[in-house]
Amino acid sequence: MKKLLLSVAAVLAFGLVSAQDSDGGFKVGIHVGIPMGDAGDLYSANYGADIAYMFPVADSFLLGATTGYSFYSGKEYDLGGVTVKQNGAFIPVAAAAQYSLDTNWFIGADLGYAVYSGDGDGNGGMYYQPKVGFQTETMQFYAGYKGISVEGGSVSSVGVGAAYKF
Template identity: 50%
Template sequence: MKRIILSTIAVMTFGFANAQVGHFKVGAHVGLPLGNTSDLFSVNLGADVSYLWNVADKFSAGVTTGYTTYIGKDYTAYIGNVAYEMIRSTNQSFIPVAGTAQYSIADNFFIGADLGYAINVDGDIDGGFLYQPKFGFQTKKIEVYTSYKGISNNGTLSCVNLGFNYKFD
């Protein structure tokens, strides 16, 4: 699975290299863990770097990477109704390697998605399939977006994010 995803990203990179115009984006995001993820982690923080090529009118695609970390929190383990001990979950950090696409649904609004693999670089959870649909507001130089991020591998780390990107042309 990892080879298929990385091969797809490589093909996309070389395929879009022939497109004429592209833009580089750098940004940051903060998120709230959802579901079972919120039992172990208090917040998701990260930085993003992307390069997108204009493929068609209102549509661009490219590659993205960065760094994202889930900050662990204290919780009490229970056996039945008896509190067993206070445990601190460890931080989990990932480097995503993904393809990204974005479609402008209006002059200042877009939808998009990142698909790829998240490589675990700190923590004891394996990496996994990364998916992140997005909806946002954009101007010529900035983007503000909300997204749902999931990293799946025998369970899912999930969160809702608020992000900001600065575009370099």
């Protein structure tokens, strides 16, 4: 595990040093979504914040790392006169990739692990988020599907997001 962390740190450090293209760099954004599937039964909304660092590895192709905070607002349930509401939250730690189809349109994906940080006991799981979007020199807007494979099911949502590029 220590070797893996050192390898990831080395790749990110190399990216910081070699990023010469204005497409690379930091992105800070927000997202909102509607929970789907199993998560739709438990949660009413998904929202949060994201940060990423991307560096160019080829023409129109960026790689990097991303993290953030994704909150799932719990629905209220009446269990024999007792109202129950459990919120969920995850902190993703993932690799990110983005391919620019032209100057403004891109496709991308995040893949990694999401650490559970919500109410009560919960498990993290594999995190994935394919997305498609529109970008300018300083902003990105995207639509995507976020999935987290957890024990006994999945937590997923369809949403939109925006990010400011530094």
